[in-house]
Amino acid sequence: MMYARRWAQIWLAIGFLWFLVAIALAPSNKIYQQGLLLFLWLPTLVFLWSARAVFAQVWSAQRGLCLVVFLLLGWSALSLGWSAADDLGREFKRLMYISVFLMFFPILASLGVQRIMQLLLWGGIGLGVAALYSIIYYYGFLDKPWSARLWGVGEISHPILGAYVIAAAVIWMLHWPPQQRWLQALWGVALLLLGAFLVLCQSRGAALGLLISLVAMPLWCRDRRSCVISAATIVAAIAGFIVMYSMIMERGSSFRPEIFKASLQMIAEHPWLGLGLGSFYEVSAAGQQFDHTHNMFTHIAIELGIPGMLLWLAVWLCTLREIWKTRDTAFGKGLMGLWLFSTLAMQFDAASLTGTPRAEWFISWLPVGLATVLVWVRARAPGCDKISGSI
Template sequence: MYSNRWAHALLSTGLMWFLLAIAFAPANKIYQQGLVALLWVPCIALAWSARARLAEAWRGQRVLFSLLLLMALWAVVSLYWTHAAEPDREFKRLLYIMFFVLFFPILADSKPEQVMRLMQWAGVGLAIAALVSMIKFFGLEHHDWRARLEGIGELSHPILGAYVIGVSVIWSLLWPPRTRPFQVGWCLALLVGAAFVVMSQSRGAVVALFFTVVALPIWWRHRRAFYLSAGTVAVVVVGFIVLEPLMMARGSSYRPEIFAAVIKMIELHPLTGLGLGSPYNVVAADGMRFDHSHNLFTHVGIELGLPGMLLWISIWLTVLWQAWRVRKTDLGRGLIGIWLFSTLAMQFDAASLTGSPRAEWFISWLPIGLASLLVWARGELAPAVIKSRVPPNQ
């Protein structure tokens, strides 16, 4: 049933809603309700009929899924000592995450290129959202060009909006259209997305985007990667000279002080953490208070202790390891870029891992969902391997 045309259309709509409605949905409540109708419910309804595909994903990604299960179990155990106002709500969010990850193998149906094609179109859609945001913010609302750009919809937070657009620039860059007519629009979309990230003045997103593009030749041995890397360095050097006073005006934004305070918080509950979903405040040395740790790894350490943080690090490194093994495939190459951007972005302002779907999911659970498809990406290498084994006289 899951492979029927109507089912595929419904699942495709669910992915596009997740990727695009974060910008275009009129309210977060509508965004969440749309996910229930278009993603969670279809995934649950079709999971049994797609059990063969899910079993293939399990066999191919046994390490990754085992680590995810262990972390989920530890998170559930932590609900016994959590300070969360509604522990049952935290448990429900874990189920959301589980079905979100399972959604990708069901949608792909052993063809990762179907998911990649949808994400290509979503990249164009998010570039349009970035353009609309700039027109609205600077044109219609007449903000000074030195103001921090705020996007439309859930992209209104300058940092999180830049993370969403930034990661879409990376997957668009690494999954370009094949036909020349579409490549012009693709180039414009990349330029608009990059401009949005810079105008947001989110230094974490800018740094993540810069280093990801500069590092392309490490896993993509193509002359285009070297050109992009060198061109990015040249553009950023010029841009930094011009915009250096603006980008550095906010100093370190208390990040070193926050990190030092967070380490002390983890030391207070190193084994158990505060429990999944526990609210907390980080108090810096000068008394400044912050409602999260501004770093996804330390946030997990605060809530789930060192066991939870080590499990999350293991999951994250497993995604890289699996993607690196198939880096010569389109999916592997793209996922490495998404992983690197997300890893860098996590260091500066990510504030939630198990919350309801939001911008942070683009740099946490989306890469893991894509990693579940790598078992079929390995098949892209098979024809080349077989061909290389055929004797020349045949």
């Protein structure tokens, strides 16, 4: 099996790390996309035929998830027939990107769940480096006041979307701590840097999503460590709210209720077909124009109609179903936390499902892709699938 050879697994590992870390550290978005083409899309296509038995296993074990993903991508492609997008070929190509991205993960599973968690750990450490560089560059070289909202580097430069990427890394880092002492030091420093980035971004949506996800952690982890994390999160949230009360409240609701109401009116105008994939639209609310709905589900409903929104909801719920089956494993617990955080993040922003790989993919397609790896977690013998909580 070509995909299981050592050189192939190194290629796959580099591709996954590139997706996780280069989103912040790549010199430009063009280089980030080109790197994905070389390290992620290309190996997936090269190993596609040799890994056909792997895809058969995924289809057999996760038929419901596979079916709704196919239906969603198919409906998205069909909507190009009535879309007003400037470049229909580009929109179709993006659907192919999503397809190849999701096929990448069953092949990546050949590395083993333990190694995938290690890659995510190193990805989190890499994002910690990006967080440190962002803080030094923004407040040091650009001489911005500490009260200013932090804009990160690379594709995490948006204070909201960048915060979602960093918060997602905090989730998986806390669920999968390392065992080696020297690595624990790096892990701890990276967590502090990621936390500082989140605070300085002043993204209330990311902070609230992270808060709820960590407070709820004992529900699926059911151990003393998760209870400590939950309690510490509550204490930190109370302290942060007291210290930053005026900063938190001065921006009000950021027009989210008004945007949501206007979005529902737009959905009612084209409820069944939507505007079509990639169609440009603006939301008029509170006397202002917004370039998207600041909500994943209403955005999909505007572009793909109610059928498209229901198909994405089905994809998301099927992903939860697969994760829930493995909630007694370390990998399943980590994905449970990531799924909950992503669900909350979708309510406040991240209104892009079919764009080129970007920050939004960390809370949309990444959880779906990682869920396919669970096929091999469940396939292990009962004594083997209890993956250790530490790496």
